[in-house]
Amino acid sequence: MIDAYLCWFWCIEYRWKKKEITAIPKVVVVGAGFAGLRAVRHLADAKAEILLIDRHNYHTFIPLLYQVATGFIEPELIAYPLRKALRNFSNVDFLMAEVKQIDLESKTLITDGCSITYDYLVIATGSQANFLQVSGAPQHTFPLRTLENAVTLRNHIIYCFEQAVKQSGEDMAQKLTFIIVGGGPTGVEMAGALQELIHDCLIKDYPQLDLRQAKVILLQSGSSLLSTYPQSLSKYTLRQLRDRGVKVHFNNRVKAVSPTEVVLEDNTRIATSTIIWTAGVEANFPEPKEAVATASKNKIEVLTTLQLPKYPHVYVAGDAAYVEQNGKPLIGVAPEALQLGGAIAKNIKLQLRGKAPTAFNYFNKGRAAIIARNAGVIYLLGKIPLSGFLAWLLWLGIHVYYLPGLSNRVKLLGAWLKDYIWRDRSVQQVFTATNSPDKM
Structure with a gap:
């Protein structure tokens, strides 16, 4: 009889734990630039599974690219391995892949190798050159x-x-x-x-x-x-x-x-x-299946909380986001991206606790x-x-x-x-x- 009760109790405890495990929210961050990596690091203490996706397995320190181009430094000095950066975070994983499309309604990412679902999404895919329609x-x-x-x-x-x-x-x-x-x-x-x-x-x-x-x-x-x-x-x-x-x-x-x-x-x-x-530069982000509003430089329009309108579980950061401060758009520099990434992590953690996100306020250093x-x-x-x-x-x-x-x-x-x-x-x-x- 005692064994039967113990078995019953173990089954109830196992099912409860399994339910708890499967209920852990999944946060996917696309892009390992300044904003994306900052968001991941600040989310590492959250009760969530974090997945970072990038087409490269390293973080590029963009401000020093010109020094690589002019022979000041070797490329390896500004390419930091992402798996090394994340190795101390037990709830963070990394996937080297390129996201081809985002299905906002079904909360699914289509990559070059697989499909990934998410509960929360951070789009931090940066920018690309804008050739301003100049011939050649x-x-x-x-x-x-x-x-x-x-x-x-x-x-x-x-x-x-x-x-x-x-x-x-x-x-x-x-x-x-x-x-x-x-x-x-x-x-x-x-x-x-x-x-x-x-x-x-x-x-x-x-x-x-x-x-x-x-x-x-x-x-x-x-x-x-x-x-x-x-x-x-x-x-x-x-x-x-x-x-x-x-x-x-x-x-x-x-x-x-x-x-x-x-x-x-x-x-x-x-x-x-x-x-x-x-x-010139313009935002570079995976094509959403649903239409999203964009502003100058093809940046995605977001709310003051950095959420995508109509999709409160989707955030946009860095050069991909159109954000205004005191009536003027942010210009797209590293300090802005770092603060955006940290603010998004803070808001996702608030949502995980059932609280409302707060508006982003940029401090101009x-x-x-x-x-x-x-x-x-x-x-x-x-x-x-x-x-x-x-x-x-x-x-x-x-x-x-x-x-x-x-x-x-x-x-x-x-x-x-x-x-x-x-x-x-x-x-x-x-x-x-x-x-x-x-x-x-």
């Missing part, structure tokens, strides 16, 4: 949005110098002309770093070339650089770039590009083998850009403009602090010191033939 731009320019982009561009830059050695006259000048389209932070940082690569480093490796003929040209369609910064910082940036030899042109849009030239709106033609595209050695700009707290050596030093400190991995931070500092003291870059080899023939 998708085929013949080098965007700088992914680690693959950066490695391909670095290989191409070095390849151009190797080819220039075998040429002369106009052919050599074309190989040594580098055009950057877009005068935002990425364009400015790329221009300054490329100019330093040529005149501080490569000039020692290619004595047979007269690198005084090498040109770095920055094309800006508007009337100023860093248009979201105060005018004083824009003027400082322009002065620093021009003092270092970068040629900056304003108020002339790119009309068309080909493998051998850029054509401007006034029909000016510039011969070049390298066109680096930093002029500021924006920063590096121009070249000893020269940077920072708009601290969105109120205090700083420029020069102090801004440059703060930029370095901020990026070392946020870079994942102690080993990566140490190696990054070593690479920076090498460049600062000896004016020599870490990577100057062409490793793989990833460049398209039409980009040569």
Whole structure:
């Protein structure tokens, strides 16, 4: 009789536990950028199963892509393994896959290998290059949005110098002309770093070339650089770039590009083998089966709580979300993405406890850009403009602090010191033939 009661009690307890296990909510986060990874880490203490999905098995530290492209650092320094980042979280799993479509009604994701259901969904898939309908731009320019982009561009830059050695006259000048389209932070940082690569480093490796003929040209369609910064910082940036030899042109849009030239709106033609595209971005997200409202740059419109209208269990973060603060849209920088990811995690945990989500409120810590050695700009707290050596030093400190991995931070500092003291870059080899023939 006692055994029968014990058996009955065990069955009841087992069924209760099984019900409890199967009732654990499943949160799926698509995208392992700043917003997605922050959301996962903040959800790790929630009573939920967390699944992170990304097409790569590493997190890319996007702000330093231009340093990979210009040989400052090796690609591995800004690619942090996701499984290593998540190994201490027992309720978090990772799936390397690409999400093809989202069925919002049935709460299902269609990937390139399987279908996945969810209770809560976070779309944090970031952005991609927007070529602004410029003829030839998708085929013949080098965007700088992914680690693959950066490695391909670095290989191409070095390849151009190797080819220039075998040429002369106009052919050599074309190989040594580098055009950057877009005068935002990425364009400015790329221009300054490329100019330093040529005149501080490569000039020692290619004595047979007269690198005084090498040109770095920055094309800006508007009337100023860093248009979201105060005018004083824009003027400082322009002065620093021009003092270092970068040629900056304003108020002339790119009309068309080909493998051998850029054509401007006034029909000016510039011969070049390298066109680096930093002029625009747009949201990049899996196609929902149901229609969703989008705003500028194809970003998904969300509520103040970062939820998708009509779908309270779906959140959108980072560059995929259109979010306003004080009547102005967020511009899409890493600090914004980090705060968005943390706010979404907080709201999902509130929902798990049966409480209502709260509105997102962005705290503006500021924006920063590096121009070249000893020269940077920072708009601290969105109120205090700083420029020069102090801004440059703060930029370095901020990026070392946020870079994942102690080993990566140490190696990054070593690479920076090498460049600062000896004016020599870490990577100057062409490793793989990833460049398209039409980009040569």
